[in-house]
Amino acid sequence: xxxxxxxxxxxxxxxxxxxxxxxxxxxxxxxxxxxxxxxxxxxxxxxxxxxxxxxxxxxxxxxxxxxxxxxxxxxxxxxxxxxxxxxxxxxxxxxxxxxxxxxxxxxxxxxxxxxxxxxxxxxxxxxxxxxxxxxxxxxxxxxxxxxxxxxxxxxxxxxxxxxxxxxxxxxxxxxxxxxxxxxx
Amino acid sequence: xxxxxxxxxxxxxxxxxxxxxxxxxxxxxxxxxxxxxxxxxxxxxxxxxxxxxxxxxxxxxxxxxxxxxxxxxxxxxxxxxxxxxxxxxxxxxxxxxxxxxxxxxxxxxxxxxxxxxxxxxxxxxxxxxxxxxxxxxxxxxxxxxxxxxxxxxxxxxxxxxxxxxxxxxxxxxxxxxxxxxxxxxxxxxxxxxxxxxxxxxxxxxxxxxxxxxxxxxxxxxxxxxxxxxxxxxxxxxxxxxxxxxxxxxxxxxxxxxxxxxxxxxxxxxxxxxxxxxxxxxxxxxxxxxxxxxxxxxxxxxxxxxxxxxxxxxxxxxxxxxxxxxxxxxxxxxxxxxxxxxxxxxxxxxxxxxxxxxxxxxxxxxxxxxxxxxxxxxxxxxxxxxxxxxxxxxxxxxxxxxxxxxxxxxxxxxxxxxxxxxxxxxxxxxxxxxxxxxxxxxxxxxxxxxxxxxxxxxxxxxxxxxxxxxxxxxxxxxxxxxxxxxxxxxxxxxxxxxx
Numbered sequence: 061x062x063x064x065x066x067x068x069x070x071x072x073x074x075x076x077x078x079x080x081x082x083x084x085x086x087x088x089x090x091x092x093x094x095x096x097x098x099x100x101x102x103x104x105x106x107x108x109x110x111x112x113x114x115x116x117x118x119x120x121x122x123x124x125x126x127x128x129x130x131x132x133x134x135x136x137x138x139x140x141x142x143x144x145x146x147x148x149x150x151x152x153x154x155x156x157x158x159x160x161x162x163x164x165x166x167x168x169x170x171x172x173x174x175x176x177x178x179x180x181x182x183x184x185x186x187x188x189x190x191x192x193x194x195x196x197x198x199x200x201x202x203x204x205x206x207x208x209x210x211x212x213x214x215x216x217x218x219x220x221x222x223x224x225x226x227x228x229x230x231x232x233x234x235x236x237x238x239x240x241x242x243x244x
Numbered sequence: 245x246x247x248x249x250x251x252x253x254x255x256x257x258x259x260x261x262x263x264x265x266x267x268x269x270x271x272x273x274x275x276x277x278x279x280x281x282x283x284x285x286x287x288x289x290x291x292x293x294x295x296x297x298x299x300x301x302x303x304x305x306x307x308x309x310x311x312x313x314x315x316x317x318x319x320x321x322x323x324x325x326x327x328x329x330x331x332x333x334x335x336x337x338x339x340x341x342x343x344x345x346x347x348x349x350x351x352x353x354x355x356x357x358x359x360x361x362x363x364x365x366x367x368x369x370x371x372x373x374x375x376x377x378x379x380x381x382x383x384x385x386x387x388x389x390x391x392x393x394x395x396x397x398x399x400x401x402x403x404x405x406x407x408x409x410x411x412x413x414x415x416x417x418x419x420x421x422x423x424x425x426x427x428x429x430x431x432x433x434x435x436x437x438x439x440x441x442x443x444x445x446x447x448x449x450x451x452x453x454x455x456x457x458x459x460x461x462x463x464x465x466x467x468x469x470x471x472x473x474x475x476x477x478x479x480x481x482x483x484x485x486x487x488x489x490x491x492x493x494x495x496x497x498x499x500x501x502x503x504x505x506x507x508x509x510x511x512x513x514x515x516x517x518x519x520x521x522x523x524x525x526x527x528x529x530x531x532x533x534x535x536x537x538x539x540x541x542x543x544x545x546x547x548x549x550x551x552x553x554x555x556x557x558x559x560x561x562x563x564x565x566x567x568x569x570x571x572x573x574x575x576x577x578x579x580x581x582x583x584x585x586x587x588x589x590x591x592x593x594x595x596x597x598x599x600x601x602x603x604x605x606x607x608x609x610x611x612x613x614x615x616x617x618x619x620x621x622x623x624x625x626x627x628x629x630x631x632x633x634x635x636x637x638x639x640x641x642x643x644x645x646x647x648x649x650x651x652x653x654x655x656x657x658x659x660x661x662x663x664x665x666x667x668x669x670x671x672x673x674x675x676x677x678x679x680x681x682x683x684x685x686x687x688x689x690x691x692x693x694x695x696x697x698x699x700x701x702x703x704x705x706x707x708x709x710x711x712x713x714x715x716x717x718x719x720x721x722x723x724x725x726x727x728x729x730x731x732x733x734x735x736x737x738x739x740x741x742x
Contacts, residue, residue: 095422099428102440107437114709117437124421127421128421132418135418144677145412147412147678151675165665168661168668171644171661173658176658183648184648192637195638198473199474220645223646227297231301231302234656235652
């Protein structure tokens with residue numbers, strides 16, 4: 061329908077997406093299909109035992125599999141025929157700042173890895189120090205002198221320690237400590 | 245339920261909500277909520293999600309009052325940010341930013357903040373009165389609904405949240421599918437069958453709401469900011485005295501009232517979100533205004549007064565489907581439903597009977613919260629303006645610490661912290677490709693409930709799907725679902741051809 065309208069065709073050509081963006085969108089569609097396939101794989105092992113209802117525990121899994129498969133195919137088609145429809149301009153920069161991203165990611169992942177061994181306070185302070193580095197780098201301001209690290213570590217402790225006390229002592233929520241004292 | 249009965253119940257609610265401890269919870273909630281609304285990087289849904297672990301220890305009344313305060317406070321706080329900064333804090337404030345920013349740029353930030361706060365108070369209070377009067381009536385009718393009708397209502401909520409709101413139906417439905425898939429993980433409620441647990445014991449209880457919400461909102465927001473938004477420079481408008489002239493009052497109050505009645509109905513239907521009513525109110529005010537030349541130029545006060553009031557009325561009204569039907573229509577109400585579930589309480593028509601004291605205390609606390617928020621946001625607005633100066637780097641890094649508290653505190657599992665990161669990555673990708681996140685949360689929380697209703701409905705129908713169309717109410721709701729899906733497309737096609 062649109063192809064018969066020359067104005068639409070011209071407009072579409074004018075904001076044609078770069079090949080990289082098309083490829084990324086196609087990957088999102090393909091990823092959705094992979095998710096659907098994974099759901100289907102799981103659904104195979106769920107018994108169909110329906111009882112009175114006529115539908116059993118494997119019914120919704122198959123419905124969701126179908127929904128995601130259909131969405132995946134349609135997104136793939138949109139991506140390959142000019143890009144996702146009704147998409148606003150991307151939010152933020154064209155290129156990701158992966159270096160800074162790595163700092164923040166390592167903060168979160170090290171926190172996950174260490175929290176049970178070094179305790180909440182130290183682990184979260186470490187997460188804070190690494191994350192704040194990442195955010196500053198993404199803003200183009202590097203602050204990595206010894207003094208900056210000490211300051212950040214102090215700030216991280218100044219947030220995580222009171223949070224730890226408030227939640228463990230005030231609200232009796234269990235968070236891991238380094239010692240049995242309940243203070244750190 | 246008679247009229248007198250409602251008011252005596254409400255008075256009992258005030259007795260419960262008015263105890264010093266509960267007043268303190270409300271105050272802390274409203275304060276925290278305002279802060280959350282003001283600060284970028286964290287919204288009411290995230291804040292409530294992070295604090296869900298308190299449901300393990302704090303009694304239900306206190307924590308629901310606390311959460312409602314956060315939910316409400318964020319709406320007030322959000323307007324401060326959208327008027328003073330040139331990036332809106334949360335979706336409902338987007339329209340406020342249109343005129344509010346213009347007013348602030350022409351030196352009238354104070355008047356914009358005043359009309360936003362007072363308008364929120366007026367609309368919030370009127371809407372709370374309407375919740376008080378109508379929620380019990382809706383509950384009486386809702387008792388008569390059976391599983392087929394409930395299933396249809398939930399289907400309606402799925403359709404509106406994924407297919408009607410947002411840019412693209414396709415991407416909305418994809419998000420819904422992801423949410424439903426997440427909701428499948430764990431033990432099936434009816435048959436006791438384990439699904440998608442992959443043999444991991446942590447997965448047997450299903451995915452925690454906290455984990456998904458915090459991953460999808462807080463962690464994704466932080467990761468997105470570091471990846472793509474580091475170089476963005478925000479500008480802040482200068483503050484002026486918080487004061488409205490007689491003329492500004494005269495222009496504001498009709499807008500508040502009109503907007504309240506525009507916003508409220510939108511909140512009650514499962515068509516969630518306050519984007520539509522805020523835009524409608526903005527369009528109405530622009531059309532009716534005698535100062536149309538101020539819109540988009542120097543900033544018209546009606547354009548702030550209306551949308552802000554509509555936002556608050558809609559937000560308040562979302563409590564009706566949540567409390568009387570157990571159907572959440574937004575991110576935050578979905579998480580509030582999760583909070584109820586943590587207490588083993590299932591919101592729905594019986595809630596007013598089984599947990600009457602809790603519900604009425606919650607409703608009473610809304611009246612109290614509105615007064616607290618008016619005070620917090622008018623005389624004390626300077627405090628919040630200072631918060632806008634907190635630099636992004638420590639702010640986001642600090643949010644990650646609170647994310648850890650929420651996710652780890654819920655079930656003491658470091659495995660969940662890794663999952664939180666993975667869900668954060670998913671959130672970054674979704675935002676980058678314009679896939680909405682609200683359907684994920686609603687689908688995940690409402691999915692298992694809808695599945696149970698469907699299977700119960702089919703049991704009633706002895707396995708025949710016709711049960712869904714044979715009952716008049718269920719058939720009507722099905723017709724509504726179909727028209728909600730078809731009508732917007734039909735209108736679009738007609739407009740294109742016309």
